[in-house]
Structures are given as C-alpha cells and as structure tokens.
Amino acid sequence: MPNTTIYHIDVNSAFLSWSADYFLREHMTDTDIRTIPAVIGGDESMRHGIVLAKSTSAKKFGVKTGEPLIRAREKCPGLKVFPPNHKLYTQRSREFITLLKSVAPKVEQYSIDEAFCDMSGTENLYGNLVDYADSLRERIYRELRFTVNIGVSVNKLLAKMASDFEKPDKTHTLFPEEIPAKMWPLPVRELFFVGKSTEKKLRTLGIRTIGDLAACDPALLSSHFHKQGLTIWNYANGRDLESVTGHDSANKGYSSETTLAADMTDPETAKIILLSLAETVAARIRADKAYISVVGVTLVTCEFEKYSHQKSLFSPTNITEEIYHTAVELFAQMWKKEPIRLIGLSTSKATSDQTYQYDLFHKDQYERLSKLNSALDSIRDKYGSGAVKRACFLKEED
Numbered sequence: 500m501p502n503t504t505i506y507h508i509d510v511n512s513a514f515l516s517w518s519a520d521y522f523l524r525e526h527m528t529d530t531d532i533r534t535i536p537a538v539i540g541g542d543e544s545m546r547h548g549i550v551l552a553k554s555t556s557a558k559k560f561g562v563k564t565g566e567p568l569i570r571a572r573e574k575c576p577g578l579k580v581f582p583p584n585h586k587l588y589t590q591r592s593r594e595f596i597t598l599l600k601s602v603a604p605k606v607e608q609y610s611i612d613e614a615f616c617d618m619s620g621t622e623n624l625y626g627n628l629v630d631y632a633d634s635l636r637e638r639i640y641r642e643l644r645f646t647v648n649i650g651v652s653v654n655k656l657l658a659k660m661a662s663d664f665e666k667p668d669k670t671h672t673l674f675p676e677e678i679p680a681k682m683w684p685l686p687v688r689e690l691f692f693v694g695k696s697t698e699k700k701l702r703t704l705g706i707r708t709i710g711d712l713a714a715c716d717p718a719l720l721s722s723h724f725h726k727q728g729l730t731i732w733n734y735a736n737g738r739d740l741e742s743v744t745g746h747d748s749a750n751k752g753y754s755s756e757t758t759l760a761a762d763m764t765d766p767e768t769a770k771i772i773l774l775s776l777a778e779t780v781a782a783r784i785r786a787d788k789a790y791i792s793v794v795g796v797t798l799v800t801c802e803f804e805k806y807s808h809q810k811s812l813f814s815p816t817n818i819t820e821e822i823y824h825t826a827v828e829l830f831a832q833m834w835k836k837e838p839i840r841l842i843g844l845s846t847s848k849a850t851s852d853q854t855y856q857y858d859l860f861h862k863d864q865y866e867r868l869s870k871l872n873s874a875l876d877s878i879r880d881k882y883g884s885g886a887v888k889r890a891c892f893l894k895e896e897d
Contacts, residue, residue, distance in 0.1 A: 504628045505743060506603070506616040506635075507650040507658035510595065511667035513612030514539040514552035516645040517591040518581055536560060537579040540568050549771060551583055555667065565759045567768075585778040588612075589786060594643055602635060607743045611755055611779060613662075615655050617743035632670045640668070656739030657682075659691060678737045683710030690734055694762050694801035694840045697724070697731070709735050727803035752791060755779045756843030762801045763839040770827055776844040777823035789849045790815035794822055796829040797843035808833045815850055822846065 510516060518539055519532045536556040540548050548568045560575035572578050592611045599606045602625075603616035618628050625631040632649045639647050646668035650661030653674060660682060661673035673681055688698045690709050700723065706712050712720075713735035720728030733739070755776045763769060773796070784791060795809030808829045812821065826844050 502619065503653045504618045504621075505652055505655055505658040506618055506632060507609075507655065507662040508599065508614050508616060508635075508639075509648045509650075509662045510612040511646045511648060512552045512554060513591075513645075514583055514588055515554055515581075516552075517588055518584060520644045521584070521587055532579065532581065535579060536562075536575050536577060537581065538562060538568070538571060539581050539583050540571075549768065551775065563761070565761055565763075583775065583778075585775075586782045586786075589779060589783045591643070591645070595639070598639060598643065605743045610757070615658065615743045629670070629672055636668065636670055654737075654739040655741055655743065656691060656734055657737050660689075663689075673737075675737055678713075679710070682737070683708060683713060683735075685709050687712050687735075690731060692734070692799075692803055692840065693731055694838065696762060696801040696838055697727070697803070700724070724802070730803060752793075752845060752847035752849050753780045753783050753789075754843060754845035756797065756841060758841045759839065763842070764836070766830075766834070769830055769834070769839065769842060772842050773826045773830060773844060774823050776842070777819050777826060780844055780846060781817060781819035781822050784817040784846065784849070787849075789851060790817050791822075791846035791849050792816075793847040794825040794829065795845040795847070796826050796833065797841070797845065798830070798833060798839050799841035801838040801840050803840075804837070806833050806835075809845075809847075811848075815848075 512533070515537060516533060522528045523531060533554050534556065535554065536559075537554045538550045538557055539552040540550045550562060550564050550566050550568060550571050553562045553564055553571075557571070557575055557578060560578075562571045562574055562578070568580060572580075588611060592608075595612070596606060596608055596614060599614055599616055603618055604621065605617035607615045607617075609615060618625075618631075621631075622628060625634075629651055632651050636647055636649050639645070648662045648664075648666050648668070649670045650658040650663070651670065651672045651674075652658040652661055657673045657675075657678075661671040664671040664673075664681075685708060686698075687693055687701050687706055687709055688695070690712065693701070701707075701712065704715070704719070704723065706715060712731060715732065717729055717732045720732050722728070724731070757772060757776065759772075763772075792812050792815040793809055794812065795807060797805065797807045799805050810825055810829060812825065816822070822844075
C-alpha cells in the first residue's frame with residue numbers, strides 16, 4: 500500500500516436516493532423511485548427546469564443530469580419527476596459527513612454529496628485500506644440507507660477519477676501503476692475538467708484519449724491552451740499536488756457548487772442553478788441559526804478559467820431570496836458569455852447576531868420573507884418538499 504491513501508466518496512444519485520429513502524420511511528409511496536425511471540428536478544405538472552439527479556432506469560433512456568426536464572421527458576415519456584427537498588438533502592449530507600469524520604483523520608467536504616478522506620496512517624487501525632473502503636461503503640448503506648462509490652488512490656484527482664468508474668455501489672482503485680490500464684484508454688472527455696470545447700480542440704490536435712494527452716508535448720499544449728494545457732497534462736499523468744484540507748466548512752462559511760454535465764451558455768439556466776444552490780445554502784444557515792454578510796459566486800469556464808466575485812450585504816441575513824438575488828447580480832457582472840462548466844455559491848462572515856439594519860423601503864419585505872422562509876422550513880420538515888414550493892422558484896422555472 501502507498502504511504503498516502505485518499506478516498507473520494509460520492510453518493511450515488513444523491514438527491515434522488517435521499518428522496519427515495521424519505522418517501523419509503525414516511526410511507527408516502529410503496530415504490531422505491533430508485534428502481535423506476537425517475538428524476539429530481541421539478542413538479543410533475545411542470546415542464547421546465549433541469550434534471551438534478553436521475554435513477555439508473557432513467558439513465559438507460561439517455562436522461563442526463565443538468566439537461567432540461569422537457570428534453571428528459573422526450574427521451575423517456577413515462578418519466579416520473581419529483582421536486583427537490585433541500586432541507587432534507589442538507590440533513591442527509593450532515594449525517595454522511597458526520598459518519599466519515601468518525602472514521603477518517605481528515606475529511607474535506609467537496610460538495611453536498613461527496614467528500615475526500617485522507618486515510619493515511621490508519622492501516623494499523625483498519626488493516627488493508629482498499630478492503631476497508633468496501634467495509635465503509637457497506638456501513639454507509641447499513642446505517643444511512645443509501646449507496647456510495649468510493650475511489651481509492653494516492654491523491655485527490657486519481658481518487659475522484661476512480662470513484663467515477665462503474666456505478667452504483669462500487670469501490671474502485673486507481674493507483675499510479677494502474678493509470679496506463681485503467682485511465683489512459685478512456686476518452687479524453689472523461690478527464691476531470693475537460694469540457695466539450697476543450698475536447699473539440701484536443702481532437703484537432705489528434706488527442707482522443709487520456710493516454711494521448713499524457714504522451715503529448717506539454718509545450719504544445721501550453722501554446723494552444725495556456726495554463727490550462729499544463730494543468731490537464733499533469734492530470735492526464737495522474738499528478739495532483741492538492742492535499743485534503745480537513746477544514747470544517749462551517750469555519751469558512753456556507754457554500755455549495757455544482758459541476759455541470761454539459762457546458763452552460765444560457766443565463767436563465769444559470770439562474771435556476773443559482774436558485775437551487777441558494778436554497779441549499781440558506782437552509783443550512785437557518786438550521787444553524789446563523790446569518791451571513793458576504794455572498795460570493797464562482798464560475799469555472801470550459802477553458803478552465805476561474806472567476807470569483809463577492810459582495811458585502813447591507814446587513815447579515817439568512818434569507819434565501821436575498822442570497823439568491825445577490826448571486827444573480829454577481830453572475831451578471833462577471834459572466835463573459837463563455838461556456839460555464841462549474842457554478843458555485845458561497846457565503847462568509849457567519850454570525851449568530853440576528854440584528855438587521857432595516858432601510859426605509861425594505862423592512863416589511865424582510866420581515867415577510869423571514870416568516871415565509873421559517874414557515875417553509877417547518878412545513879418541509881414535517882410534510883416533505885412536495886407539500887409546498889416557493890413561488891420564486893416556480894417563477895424562475897417559467
């Protein structure tokens with residue numbers, strides 16, 4: 500075994516899986532929606548929005564995460580669509596991370612449904628760490644009732660690549676000596692952060708597989724892709740110097756991000772994604788009885804360029820709408836109409852101080868939205884997300 504062992508643990512179809520378990524536990528249905536063509540992404544009566552998660556059966560029809568619901572329904576006429584329950588997802592994510600922290604020396608939450616664990620030095624405690632990954636995967640299913648994929652390697656990049664191999668409920672390794680057999684034959688599009696635009700340019704250079712990219716002259720790549728060229732060349736050769744931080748996200752604020760299944764060029768789709776992220780982040784803030792005073796948005800383009808803007812708010816808040824509208828404002832300021840591969844929403848300067856500085860025009864609006872947010876949280880906690888849906892969310896889906 501190598502001296503450094505990293506796990507990347509990814510919940511299989513997290514939103515759909517967590518909703519399925521909730522429906523069964525609350526006796527809302529006798530059917531496990533993981534076993535039928537189903538997605539999370541909107542009300543059954545709606546024909547807008549995007550697919551946030553899909554079942555294995557839906558995947559067989561060609562349904563993809565991130566695509567419009569109307570297109571998914573065209574591919575699968577009998578598709579069942581269920582609205583997201585962000586409060587539930589936040590709760591299940593916390594349970595997931597809490598379990599990981601009970602077994603791993605360092606845990607870095609990468610998104611709401613995935614995390615890196617640095618397991619280095621735990622061999623004396625757990626034995627063979629590849630075998631232990633299987634045991635951990637089984638424990639997660641036994642205690643939390645959802646499946647995960649676990650990728651095992653010596654760094655974060657290779658662990659993440661490994662976890663994306665065959666799904667669901669699998670453990671895969673991708674150690675350096677396995678790269679030629681397991682990673683290099685894959686299409687270059689499968690390499691982390693190689694989007695459609697980059698793939699197209701690489702193909703014009705005769706680069707079709709990750710192995711082709713690994714064998715390419717890095718100077719040639721730099722001349723065509725600038726700093727991204729050297730980055731993806733290192734990735735293709737399995738090199739990643741970023742370590743697992745082990746920082747508690749609560750210490751930094753609250754954030755959520757999503758890597759899109761396809762490059763995003765539509766600002767209306769971006770707004771839907773930002774609203775979903777705002778719902779998730781704001782629910783976590785309110786659950787901790789906290790308030791934030793800075794909102795930030797991060798965009799990563801298909802060319803691997805990263806942009807981040809942030810804005811200080813007039814007063815600390817935990818209101819979904821305030822966070823969302825600030826995020827939309829930031830997005831409009833920074834987006835250069837380039838295809839987007841990742842969208843992230845972050846908040847910082849968290850405080851327990853609920854003092855709000857009202858201005859003359861917004862006092863009534865703030866109080867109304869605060870009561871509305873609290874009411875929605877309570878109703879969703881008790882009856883599930885299908886009981887009520889935000890008017891602003893429906894408005895953005897129209």
